[in-house]
Amino acid sequence: MSETEQATPQLPVILTMRERADVIDRILAERLDTVIPQIMREEGVDLWLMMSREYFEEPVVASMLDAKSMAARRRTILIFFDPGEGQPIERLTVSRYGLAGLFEPSWNPEEQPDQWQAVADIIAARDPAKIAINYSDATVFGDGMTYSQFVAMNEKLTPQYRDRIVSGETLSVRWLETRIPSEMGIYPTIVRTAHAIIAEAFSNKVITPGITTAADVQWWYRERLAKLCLTPWFHPSIGIQREGAEGILRGDTVIEHGDLLWTDFGITYLRLNTDTQHLAYVLKPGESEVPAGLAAGLANSNRVQDILTANFEVGRSGNVAMLKSRAEAIAEGLDPSIYTHPIGTHGHGAGPAIGFWDNQEYDPRGAGTIRANTAWSIELTTYAKVPEWGGQRVDFRTEEDAYFDGETVRYIDGRQTQITMIAAE
Structure with a gap:
């Protein structure tokens, strides 16, 4: 695992179907041998x-x-x-x-x-x-x-x-949410695979400003995964925020210079899932860097990530983690929305939710407790006014996969701390 995410990661070697089956069966046997006795005895069943x-x-x-x-x-x-x-x-x-x-x-x-x-x-x-x-x-x-x-x-x-x-509700959740060392040994490669595909999508190989649409990039993802014999667990998202335009533009909207792009992308590979949201900026002719106001917006979201991951504690409910983190972020002058979820065997995995984008208060789905040896999508956003866009309010969404060992949250393949730049061409 790594705290630093590579800007242009290389795509790892993709295993053959036979090789994948060997990995899956080996890990499944180990999980049955270790997780089942632990959870049944601890739950008294x-x-x-x-x-x-x-x-x-x-x-x-x-x-x-x-x-x-x-x-x-x-x-x-x-x-x-x-x-x-x-x-x-x-x-x-x-x-x-x-x-x-x-x-x-x-x-x-x-x-x-x-x-x-x-x-x-x-x-x-x-x-x-x-x-x-x-x-x-x-x-x-x-x-x-x-x-x-x-x-x-x-x-x-x-x-x-x-x-x-x-x-058997608690047994089911614990079986599905628990990650064993062998799984965490392969998880970084799985997340790196997703990061590499996103880096390819957010490049001039895929995007030509003034020609490529948001939908074109979505379907490029699907074709790329099909050629790699990989599976998405949801249809990829591409959104565009643009100076002077309200909200997030999608679908057949053409990507233009000066656009802030957002993607939400996840794959299933070796029975583990990824879920990633990254940002990219399409440089205008003559530009060589992301406008400072946009860069600061992502930094705000990184700060909320830090606040949230510091509030992970074994036995703490998802609701408490969300409410405490949100209060601390607001006290720092940030404008956050936190909607983090477990990940692993399923994309939206078993275990307590830590907020929802449409509910930043107590939610029954967040009443369960955080446990050690679990994986999470640290998913959230902050809003900020961007001076270069005339004070327009912009949404800085981010999502990175991480592992909680009971003491510390570590990102599985780093996190995005700089907005990806797409050349003006």
């Missing part, structure tokens, strides 16, 4: 049951499929059981098909045709005190058990085991 149906995979099960399993097969049921006394966690799959040796196949349809009865028999044989299944009003990441499947399961359980069912 001795059996965790999840299910998915083909093409309707819940988020947790989807993250546990090996690299060659594109979807759950028919109905795939996964069970984790902790026998206690430091013994290894059992990993069972109650389905017709195994999962690359990561789960032990535990159902013979010829002996027991009823899949849910097979589950009930496994539970009865182990007599767990708590049976976690994924249902939640608070988060989609912990709400994977559908009503029809819950009813089918419940019909096969005896009353004593029905009474032991608890929500």
